[in-house]
Amino acid sequence: MEILQEITKAVYDGEEQTTVELVKKALAEGLRAQDIVDQGLVKGLHECGAGYEAGEKFIPEMLMAAEAMKASMAILKPHLVAGESVAGAKVVLATVEGDVHDIGLELVATMLGSAGFEVNFMGPDVETSRIINAVKEDKPQLLGLSALLTNTMDVMPVILKQLEKEGLRNSLKVIIGGAPVSQDFANLIGADGFAYDAAAAVPVAKKLVS
């Protein structure tokens, strides 16, 4: 469908207004909302993510694509059929206490949301006790933790230990990310997964909950 390709391109280019207009047009033409999401919006965001990986796109462009996606999702949400989402899994996302950086995590939230996850995005600088409470209340399959600073990455093992202490660790997978974090660090602290950036987070998250 040509209009889906246009939507993909509009998201890739970060054209929020154009994307929204195309999404409205696609709905008016009778396309299924889920097809618009999967074959138009998500594809555009993934292509933008691939561009980021390749050094062709950068954070401003990724953010603009995510904004275009979010504005479109607001229109599409009433049209999406419950249970039709790709994974249907719940995920809690938080940047650890003491760290105010959450751009990357917000991109992860957008991309996981578009992939069908039910996302509780807690934002930056979230106290460990609030993360534990969110796990207790939301009962997610996945917990995503982010840190940008070498100083705050140390909070991650503290959270993992607290999850174990509260008897919550076995019921969920934990994925970590952020500039100073690595697969080695994930192994060291006992996390289940690691993603360097937002684009890499979706396949890791899907694998962990499958």
Add this chain to the structure above:
Amino acid sequence: MSYYMYDGSNEVTPWERMFATMNGEKLDRVPVHVYPRWAGLEYIGVTFKQAWDNPDLYVKGQIMAQQRFQYDCVIDYDMMGPVEEAIGATLKYPDDDCPQIAEPFIKTKEDMKRAKWKLDPRKDGNMPKVLQCIRRLKEELIKAGNGTQRVPIMTWGSCPSRTAACLTGFKEWFLIVARDPDWAVELMENALDGWLQMVIAAHEAGCDCVWVNDPVSSADCISRKHYDTLTQPFQRKFIEAIRRETGMKIIFHPCGNWHDRLDLVYQNQADGYFLGPMNIDLCAQKAAEVRDAGLNPHLKFLNGNYGAGTKTSTADRKPVPYATTLKFGTPDELIEEAKIVINTVEGADLRCMLGPNCWEPKGTSFINRDATIYAARRYGSYDKKAE
């Protein structure tokens, strides 16, 4: 075994070693500078908040840690936001971490009018407290040196792009860069003067050199084109103004991965570069090219960046892990990486100032701190060719 076996009494002073390196000269060996905030705090067992509430504790920590670990430079409170706070932002002061902006202060262009752009570091906000700490540090260093300041003090300044991003919030900053570059320029124009005044005042209070950084212009963040046309000119303007007003040596920290724009960053006219997690071969090669082409006559040294000498990072030109070698590596790994860094930088006829590729992390072991000095002595000596 312990690497702590040197009293330093018969050696060149750290001050002489640091300034020789910053001037591009060889003295006895490469100096070690790791931005040792946590070394000082952890050595005397206080939190950042305790040291913030009592500057004498901070001073004591810096001096005792320098004496214990034999670092070649001490630092002031370093990399916190007294200027952004005085402009109008609210800082959050955690118990044991450096303060951060609690929430964005400038959300619209209208908010620009609420900001206090013209600042007096001797009066406004917490800036006088930072200056007081520098004065006390100077006094105590002179006392410890029996009338001679043997160790230099480094202060810190925030590049206009970083300050603007702190004031708007990082997400909004990146959207402004993409959607409204004229506003980005206006923000940086306004943001420049506050930190310039602070650096000048820090110099007058006793600081001897300065490092400045920009974590929002790397290849992880914005395009080379945005860097070239928007933020690099403001780095250069800031650096040249500091040199003109204070004469201090200036280290620029390209935070993150700058592989595709090293040629541009080296032209911002700093004297040296505190390298982030990047390939050391490429960093040294590009620095030599810029120097040899006469594009930065000040460029004399590279600071950093062990963590960059690993096999995976030298095999390709991708980013390497931040500071994790210093914290999680073994002393042998650290010494091996330090050796690679020293040989690579000195091999390009630049001076090496040994250190990690990010701020010294919290909780670094004593043995790794000691191994850093050991590596500088073992492989960074100018008396004998490094092995």
